Amino acid sequence: MTLTLERPVAAAAKTGTDIRIEGLAKTYPGADSPVIPNLTAHLRAGEFTVILGPSGCGKSTLLNMLAGLEAAPTGRIVFGTREVQALAPRDRGCAMVFQNYALYPHMTVARNMDYSLRIAKVPRAEREARVAEVARMLELSALLDRRPSQLSGGQRQRVAIGRAIIREPQVLLFDEPLSNLDARLRNETRMELAQLHRRIGATSVFVTHDQVEAMTLADRVMILNKGRIEQFAPPSEIYAAPASTFVAGFLGSPPMNLLAVESRNGRIRLPDGGTIGCRRDGMFQLGIRPEHIRLGAGAEMRVQFREELGSHSVIALTTPDGARLRVTAPPGGTGDALRVSFPQDALHLFDAETGLAVRELLIRT
Amino acid sequence: MTQSPFRSRPMALLFLSPLILLTALFFYWPVAEAIRWSFFLEQPFGGESTFVGFANFRRVLSDPEFWKSLKLTGIFMVTASVPAVLVPLMLAMAADRGLRTSRIARNVLVWPKGVAGASIGVIFGFIFNPFVGILTPLNQLWPGIWSPGTDGVDAFITLIVANLWNGIPFNFVILLAGLQALPDTYAKAAALDGAGPWRQALDIRLPLLAPQLFFVLVLEFTESIINAFGLIDTMTRGGPGGATTLLVYKIYADGFKGYDLSGASTQTVLLMIFVLLIAAAQFLLMERRVKYER
Ligand SMILES: Nc1ncnc2c1ncn2[C@@H]1O[C@H](COP(=O)(O)OP(=O)(O)O)[C@@H](O)[C@H]1O
Ligand SMILES: [Mg+2]
Numbered sequence: 001m002t003l004t005l006e007r008p009v010a011a012a013a014k015t016g017t018d019i020r021i022e023g024l025a026k027t028y029p030g031a032d033s034p035v036i037p038n039l040t041a042h043l044r045a046g047e048f049t050v051i052l053g054p055s056g057c058g059k060s061t062l063l064n065m066l067a068g069l070e071a072a073p074t075g076r077i078v079f080g081t082r083e084v085q086a087l088a089p090r091d092r093g094c095a096m097v098f099q100n101y102a103l104y105p106h107m108t109v110a111r112n113m114d115y116s117l118r119i120a121k122v123p124r125a126e127r128e129a130r131v132a133e134v135a136r137m138l139e140l141s142a143l144l145d146r147r148p149s150q151l152s153g154g155q156r157q158r159v160a161i162g163r164a165i166i167r168e169p170q171v172l173l174f175d176e177p178l179s180n181l182d183a184r185l186r187n188e189t190r191m192e193l194a195q196l197h198r199r200i201g202a203t204s205v206f207v208t209h210d211q212v213e214a215m216t217l218a219d220r221v222m223i224l225n226k227g228r229i230e231q232f233a234p235p236s237e238i239y240a241a242p243a244s245t246f247v248a249g250f251l252g253s254p255p256m257n258l259l260a261v262e263s264r265n266g267r268i269r270l271p272d273g274g275t276i277g278c279r280r281d282g283m284f285q286l287g288i289r290p291e292h293i294r295l296g297a298g299a300e301m302r303v304q305f306r307e308e309l310g311s312h313s314v315i316a317l318t319t320p321d322g323a324r325l326r327v328t329a330p331p332g333g334t335g336d337a338l339r340v341s342f343p344q345d346a347l348h349l350f351d352a353e354t355g356l357a358v359r360e361l362l363i364r365t
Numbered sequence: 366m367t368q369s370p371f372r373s374r375p376m377a378l379l380f381l382s383p384l385i386l387l388t389a390l391f392f393y394w395p396v397a398e399a400i401r402w403s404f405f406l407e408q409p410f411g412g413e414s415t416f417v418g419f420a421n422f423r424r425v426l427s428d429p430e431f432w433k434s435l436k437l438t439g440i441f442m443v444t445a446s447v448p449a450v451l452v453p454l455m456l457a458m459a460a461d462r463g464l465r466t467s468r469i470a471r472n473v474l475v476w477p478k479g480v481a482g483a484s485i486g487v488i489f490g491f492i493f494n495p496f497v498g499i500l501t502p503l504n505q506l507w508p509g510i511w512s513p514g515t516d517g518v519d520a521f522i523t524l525i526v527a528n529l530w531n532g533i534p535f536n537f538v539i540l541l542a543g544l545q546a547l548p549d550t551y552a553k554a555a556a557l558d559g560a561g562p563w564r565q566a567l568d569i570r571l572p573l574l575a576p577q578l579f580f581v582l583v584l585e586f587t588e589s590i591i592n593a594f595g596l597i598d599t600m601t602r603g604g605p606g607g608a609t610t611l612l613v614y615k616i617y618a619d620g621f622k623g624y625d626l627s628g629a630s631t632q633t634v635l636l637m638i639f640v641l642l643i644a645a646a647q648f649l650l651m652e653r654r655v656k657y658e659r
Contacts, residue, residue, distance in 0.1 A: 069553050090559035102550035106572045115568070116558035163558075 016203040017080035017170045019043040019066070024075035024085075026061055026227075035061045036227035039075070044219075048197050048204045052214040053224035054250070059207040062224070063173050066205060067094045079171060090119075095164035096173040099180060101156045103148040103163070110135075110144040113163045120167070134162045154185045161193075165200055172197075174206040178213060190216060211251050215239070223247050241348075245355040248287050248348065254314055254326045256348065257293075261286045266363075271319040272298040272341040277363030278349070284358070287348030290314065293327040298341025301325065308332070396637070402630035421631040431632065433607070434615040435639065438590055441611055442643070445525045445593075446585040449532030450578065456533070457540035458566055487599050489527040517608025520601045524609055527596050528589055536581045543577030544570060583647050587640050612636050 021041045027034040035058040043049045051059045064070035066077060068089035077085040084092045095116075103112050110131050117127045135141045138158040148156055157177065164172060174193075178186045194217055197204050208214055214221045215235040223230040223238065223246070231243035242248040248256040261268050263278035268286065270276060278284070301317040304324065308331060317325045317338060327340060344364045351358050378385075403421050405414040425431050492499055547570065555565045571578075594613040597603060603610035603618060610618070612632060620629030 064553075067553075067557060069556065088561075089553075089556040090561070094557060096554070096557050098550050098554065100548070100550060102548070102554040104551065104554070104569060106575075115555075115560075119559040119564060163554075167558075 016046040016201050018045040018047075019171065019203060019205075020076070020078040021066075022076040022078070024062075024065065024072060024077065026058075026065060026070070026072065026074070034227060036065075039227065039229060041222065041229060041232060043203060043205065045080075045203055046201050048194075048206065048217060048219045049222055050206045050208060050214040050218035050220075051222045051224055052208060052211060052250075055209055057224045058227040059209075059224055060175055061227075063096075063175055063205060063207050066171070067096050067173055068092050092171070093169055094171040094173055095167055095169035096175065097157075097160045097164050097177040099176040101148070101160040101180075103156055103159055105148055108145050108147060109140060109151070109159050112148065112159055113166050116163070116167045130166055134166045138162045153181055154189065157181060157185075157189060161196070165196070165202075168200075169202055172200075172202040172204045174204065176208055177206075179208070179210070186213075193217060211253070215251075223250065241357065241359065242287070243357050245285055245287070245350045248350070252289055254290050254328075256287045256289050257325050258350070259286045259288075259319065259321075259323050259325070260284075260352065263361075270342055270347075271301075271321065271323070271325065274298070274341070276344060276347065277365065279361045279363065280358075283352035284361075285350040285352055285355070287350060288342055288346055290326040290328045292343060292346035293325070294341045294343055295327065295329055296339055298339050300337050300339050302337050303335065306333070399630045399633045399637075402627055403634045405627060407626040407630075417627075421627050422635075425628055425631045425635065430607075430615070431612075431635075434610050434612045435635075437608075437610065438593075438612045438636075438639070441521070441524065441593060442586055442589050444521075445528040445589045446532075446582065448525065449529045449585050449589070450536055450582050452529060453533050453536035453581075454540055454574075454578070457537050457544055458570065460537075460541055461544040461570075462562075485527050485531050485596060489523060489530070489596070489600060515605050517605055520605060520609050523600055524593065524596050527600065528592065531592065532585055532588075536585065539577055539581050540574065543574050547573050579647075579651055582651075583644060586643055586647065590636070590640060612639075 019042070021039055021043075024036060024039045025034055026036040039062070051062065053059050061070060065072040065085075068084070068087060068091075072085040075085065076083060079092065104115070107115065113134060114122075114127045114131050117130065122130075131144070132141070135144055138161060140155070140158055140162060143151060143155060143159075148159065151159065157180075160177065177193075178189055181189060190213060193206075197217075206213070206217060215238075218235055220232060220234050221238050222232045225246050231238055231247050233243075238247060238251060242251065242256065245258055249258060259271060261270075261284050263281045263284060266277055266279070266281070267275045268278050268284065270286070299320065301319060304316040304318055306316075307314045310331060312328050313331050313333060315327050315329055315333070315338065317327060317340065319325050325340070327338070329338075344362075347362060347364075349358050349362050350356060402414075404416060404418065406417045406421070407414045551569050551573065552565055555569045560568060590611070591613060593611050594617065597609055597611060597614045598617070601609040603614045613636065616629045616632045616636065619625045619632065
C-alpha cells in the first residue's frame, strides 16, 4: 500500500481538535468498584495518543466514553471548545475502528464506506469522489463491489479504516484494530497507520495491549492500570524513566528487572557486589533493564536457563539473594555461570510501598 | 462438519423411531391415502370404490365454489400472515432495545403457541361476540357496525385477529432471539456513522434479521392455511354465507358433512400442491437474498 495523495483527504481534519478529559469516572451497573475511578488528561490537537494497559483495565470503556457509546455520568469531556459528554455519538464528530472491524455484512465495500456520507446527505457526486479517493489511498479500488465476507482480514481492516476516515473526522478512535491480524500484516499495517495519521492530522486515540504498537505509533503513551493513569508521556520517556513499578514491569521485552533491596545507613548493597548511595533508608525496589546489565565483570551468578532469539539471547540468572535476574547477551553463549555488573546510571529506584519512582534518592558517583 | 453425537446410525434411528412412527402414521399414510382416494370414486358408507382417473380433479376444478374458497385461502394467507409477522417484529425490535435478558418473560410469552386453534377460537368467539364481547360498545354507538355473524368482512377480521394472537409469541421469540444474536458492534458502528435509532433499525438490524424474518414468514404462510381450521370451526363455521369457508374448512365440510369423500380427498391434494407451490415460490424468490455471511 502506497499512500500517495495530491491533496490531503481530510482537509477539515487538519483542524483536529484537542481533547480535555476532566474528572471522568465510570462504574458499570452492578459492579462494586469503578472501572475508571477518576481520570483527568489533556490530549493535544493532532496528537497520536496510545492508551496501553493490560486486558480489562478499562481502555475500551474510556474509548467508548469518548465516542459516546458508553454514558459518562461523572466528569467532563471537551473537544476543542465543545463539551461533548452529554452528546449522542453522531453529534461528536468521532470515527472509530473496531477490533473485529464491525463491517456491515450485507453491504458492499463501497456502501460500507459511504454509509455515513449517505446519512449526512452528501451529494452523490461528492460521495463517489470521496469513496474513490479513499479506496485509492487504501488500495481498495478493485474491491469496491465485494462484500466483507469476500475479503481477507487485512482488506477488511483497510475497509474499516476507510470507513472511519472518509468523513474526515476530527477525532479518530481505534480499539485494538490490529490484534486480529497475523504478525507480518500487523507490522505492515502499523507503519501504514503511522503514515496515514501524519497525512490526515486528526487527533487519534489508539487502544492496545501491545507495547510494540504503543512505542512505535504514539506521540505519547497513556499507561492505564485499573482505570488509573500510571504515566502519560512520550515513548522514549516511558522507556527511560518509568514512573512506577507497574510501568517498568509492563514495558520492554523482557521487562525491567525489579529486585527488592534495603537502604541502610545511606547505602544500598547491589546484587553485583557494589553499593550505591541513597538519600533515605528503608525498603525499595531496584530496577535495571536486561539490556543495560554489563557482562564479564562483577559478581558471578548461576545461569537458570537461556532463550535463544537469533539476534540475541535472554539469560535468566539467580542472584546471591535467590532472586531472578534477566540479562540480554549476544547469541550462542554457553556456560553455567556469568559475571554481571550494574552500571550506576542504568539503575532505577522505586518506593517499595507505593511503587512510585524515587530515582532522585539515588546518589550516583 | 460437526461430529454426530451418536456413535452409530441404528442408535440414532432408535431415538428417532417414535417420531418417525407418528409422522408416518398421522402424516405420510393419510397423505398417501388422500392421493389414492382422489383417483377413485368412494361410496360414502363404504363398499365398492371405482377407479375414475382424473374425473375427480375435473369435477373439483370446474366447481366455482372450489375457486372461491381457494381465493379466500389466498387472501387469508396474506392478510393474516403479514400482521402476524409485522406485529411481533415491531414488538421484538422494541423489546431488544430495552429488555436484553428476562428468560422468564420469553418463556411466558411463548405459551399461547401451545394453545390449540380450537381453544383460541372459543375464546375469541366470546371476545368478539357482538352482544357480550369487547366490541359491544361499538354497536351501541353505531348499531350494526360490528356483526361478525352476518357481515363477512367482520367475520374475516375476527379470524385474522385470532390468528395474530396465536402467532405473536412464537414469531416474537424467534425474531427477538435473532436480534439479540446480532453483535452490538454493528449498532455502535452505525451510531458513529451518524445513524439514529430509526436508521439503525431500517439499514442495519432489519437486513441482518432477514434469515429469521424469512423463516417466520414461510412458517406463517403455510401455518395460517392449516391453523385456520380450528378458528373457523369454533368461531364462524365457514359463514356468514361462505365468507370464511377457506379450503381447509370446505374440505372438512364436503367430506364429513356432505359425505363427498372423493371430492374432499381431491381438494386435499390440491391444497397440498398449493402450499407446496407457495413455499417453493418463497424459497426461489427470497432465499438467495437473505443469505449473507457474518
Ligand atoms: N458493559 C459492561 N458491563 C459491565 N461490566 C463491563 C462492561 N464492559 C466492560 N466491563 C468490565 O469493565 C472492565 C474494563 O473493561 P474494558 O474497558 O473492556 O477493558 P479493556 O478494553 O482494557 O480490556 C472489565 O472488568 C470488564 O469486565
Ligand atoms: Mg478492550
